[in-house]
Amino acid sequence: MEKRVVFRSAWLPYALxxxxxxxxxxxxxxxxAQALWYSFQLQDAFGLKTQFVGLQNFVTLFKDENYLAxxxxxxxxxxxxxxxxxxxxxxLALMADRVVRGAMGYKTLLIWPYAVAPxxxxxxxxxxxxxxxxxxxxxxxxxxxxxxxWLLDGEQAMLLVVMAAVWNHVSxxxxxxxxxxxxxxxxxxxxAAIDGAGPARRFWTVVFPxxxxxxxxxxxxxxxxxxxxxxxxxxxxxxxxxGQDTQILVYKVYHDGVKAADLGGSSAQSVxxxxxxxxxxxxxxxxxxxxxxx
Amino acid sequence: xxxxxxxxxALSHAVLILGVLVIAFPVYVTFVASxxxxxxxxxxxxxxxxxxxxxxxxxxxxxxxxxxxxxxPVGTMLVNSTVMALGIALGKxxxxxxxxxxxxxxxxxxxxAFFWMIFITLMLPVEVRIIPTFKVAADLGILNTYLxxxxxxIASATATFLFRQFFLTxxxxxxxxARIDGAGPMRFFWDxxxxxxKTSIAALFVIQFIYGWNQYLWPLLVTTDESMYTTVIGIKRxxxxxxxxxxxNLIMATAILAMLPPALVVLVMQRWFVKGLVETEK
Numbered sequence: 001m002e003k004r005v006v007f008r009s010a011w012l013p014y015a016l017x018x019x020x021x022x023x024x025x026x027x028x029x030x031x032x033a034q035a036l037w038y039s040f041q042l043q044d045a046f047g048l049k050t051q052f053v054g055l056q057n058f059v060t061l062f063k064d065e066n067y068l069a070x071x072x073x074x075x076x077x078x079x080x081x082x083x084x085x086x087x088x089x090x091x092l093a094l095m096a097d098r099v100v101r102g103a104m105g106y107k108t109l110l111i112w113p114y115a116v117a118p119x120x121x122x123x124x125x126x127x128x129x130x131x132x133x134x135x136x137x138x139x140x141x142x143x144x145x146x147x148x149x150w151l152l153d154g155e156q157a158m159l160l161v162v163m164a165a166v167w168n169h170v171s172x173x174x175x176x177x178x179x180x181x182x183x184x185x186x187x188x189x190x191x192a193a194i195d196g197a198g199p200a201r202r203f204w205t206v207v208f209p210x211x212x213x214x215x216x217x218x219x220x221x222x223x224x225x226x227x228x229x230x231x232x233x234x235x236x237x238x239x240x241x242x243g244q245d246t247q248i249l250v251y252k253v254y255h256d257g258v259k260a261a262d263l264g265g266s267s268a269q270s271v272x273x274x275x276x277x278x279x280x281x282x283x284x285x286x287x288x289x290x291x292x293x294x
Numbered sequence: 295x296x297x298x299x300x301x302x303x304a305l306s307h308a309v310l311i312l313g314v315l316v317i318a319f320p321v322y323v324t325f326v327a328s329x330x331x332x333x334x335x336x337x338x339x340x341x342x343x344x345x346x347x348x349x350x351x352x353x354x355x356x357x358x359x360x361x362x363x364x365x366x367p368v369g370t371m372l373v374n375s376t377v378m379a380l381g382i383a384l385g386k387x388x389x390x391x392x393x394x395x396x397x398x399x400x401x402x403x404x405x406x407a408f409f410w411m412i413f414i415t416l417m418l419p420v421e422v423r424i425i426p427t428f429k430v431a432a433d434l435g436i437l438n439t440y441l442x443x444x445x446x447x448i449a450s451a452t453a454t455f456l457f458r459q460f461f462l463t464x465x466x467x468x469x470x471x472a473r474i475d476g477a478g479p480m481r482f483f484w485d486x487x488x489x490x491x492k493t494s495i496a497a498l499f500v501i502q503f504i505y506g507w508n509q510y511l512w513p514l515l516v517t518t519d520e521s522m523y524t525t526v527i528g529i530k531r532x533x534x535x536x537x538x539x540x541x542x543n544l545i546m547a548t549a550i551l552a553m554l555p556p557a558l559v560v561l562v563m564q565r566w567f568v569k570g571l572v573e574t575e576k
């Protein structure tokens with residue numbers, strides 16, 4: 001879609017896009033190009049000499065058991081965050097869409113965790129589940145006989161970060177599901193009801209299929225969140241531990257690049273992450289095309 | 295609702311109330327912990343009703359900070375966070391609205407190239423270019439400055455798209471009328487486009503304020519000086535050792551302070567928040 005009426009000026013449009021383009025070049029394109037360049041370089045231990053090594057950093061990376069483990073951790077983490085977060089949000093949105101009384105109040109009370117920083121969400125959960133003083137840890141021990149220590153137990157650590165991430169992101173999913181539900185024409189649901197379909201049947205045959213574009217979109221957004229948005233959450237709680245049981249890819253890039261100062265390896269990881277973001281963005285835009293058609 | 299099913303309605307309310315409680319519980323415990331002395335919190339189990347140390351804890355956090363780990367007063371951090379969040383939100387809106395205006399209302403060479411350049415930034419989050427971006431900031435000498443906290447984050451593909459979409463829906467007749475009346479492009483921008491964009495600006499402001507306030511990785515890299523910490527970074531820096539060695543009463547008071555401003559923005563501007571969320575992702 002283009003404008004019919006336009007203004008004419010030889011310099012004004014350039015001046016108007018200049019600030020945005022300058023920042024894009026200096027802080028996005030130049031660093032990204034450098035990351036790409038470093039990923040083909042090997043630096044000696046003192047950082048004095050660099051040598052072009054082609055794809056060697058990538059080969060090393062994919063032979064590295066730690067890196068592959070980090071891939072698996074990220075996969076488990078993002079699947080859990082997306083599936084649990086979407087399911088919980090969908091149930092809440094369906095219920096909020098049903099009730100007439102208090103709908104606005106419920107909505108208000110359900111959307112605010114979006115405002116909480118992932119790092120702060122992490123601190124809250126770390127406190128609730130603190131091995132020696134946490135109130136939930138206490139309840140688990142007292143009532144269920146479960147010893148909770150995520151500092152030692154990798155699976156519990158994973159569970160902790162998943163819970164915190166779901167808590168943090170459920171309101172986002174909720175807002176979109178509710179908007180999606182409210183966009184479904186009432187007449188379709190009424191027609192199904194007149195034909196004798198009960199609430200469950202109506203959900204599976206009418207509502208859920210119509211909601212599938214929203215669900216697919218949220219799936220991508222949740223995976224992006226789990227991959228990139230949860231750095232602060234991990235850093236504030238497990239810091240990738242115990243061992244490397246919660247070390248997601250983004251955390252490993254930071255750890256190897258900033259703490260271990262392995263420039264080539266970290267840059268190669270950055271490049272792989274870039275490819276993942278590109279794939280996810282393309283998936284997201286394919287969704288938009290499809291939504292427009294239907 | 296298409297039919298009356300009292301049982302299902304009751305169930306809906308039950309599920310929603312359960313949801314609200316589960317979501318509120320961590321924050322409630324945080325608030326309770328911020329009103330007790332450290333000794334009371336370290337008793338297992340900690341109390342579940344508010345105590346009487348509220349004023350003491352918040353006063354100490356805001357004016358003096360924790361005595362362990364980071365010792366910067368939270369008051370300074372709150373100021374830093376506010377400057378950063380406002381800088382990012384307003385900066386993003388300002389540079390995005392003018393670049394969208396240029397792209398929609400002008401025809402000029404490289405127009406689409408610029409548009410795609412802005413688009414591609416979506417695919418380059420800070421997380422994938424940590425070290426080189428840090429180096430650029432270091433070379434420019436903007437580490438530990440407000441400029442360093444905000445400038446690298448204010449390019450915004452989503453905001454530019456949102457404004458572009460909106461401008462495309464503005465009737466052509468308005469621009470025509472302005473041209474006939476002899477108004478130049480900037481006059482048209484100030485008198486017509488900007489007032490029409492108010493709702494979009496409000497919606498974007500909510501989303502971007504939260505985005506800016508909650509930033510973690512970038513401030514972690516750029517700030518080494520305690521006086522430049524943002525609140526979110528500050529909390530993390532107060533946690534130093536195992537469970538019992540942290541000053542949880544102060545950490546929890548800081549957590550409440552870190553959550554309050556963005557939560558207030560969401561609640562007060564709820565209508566624009568929902569609109570902003572749904573529209574920026576289109």
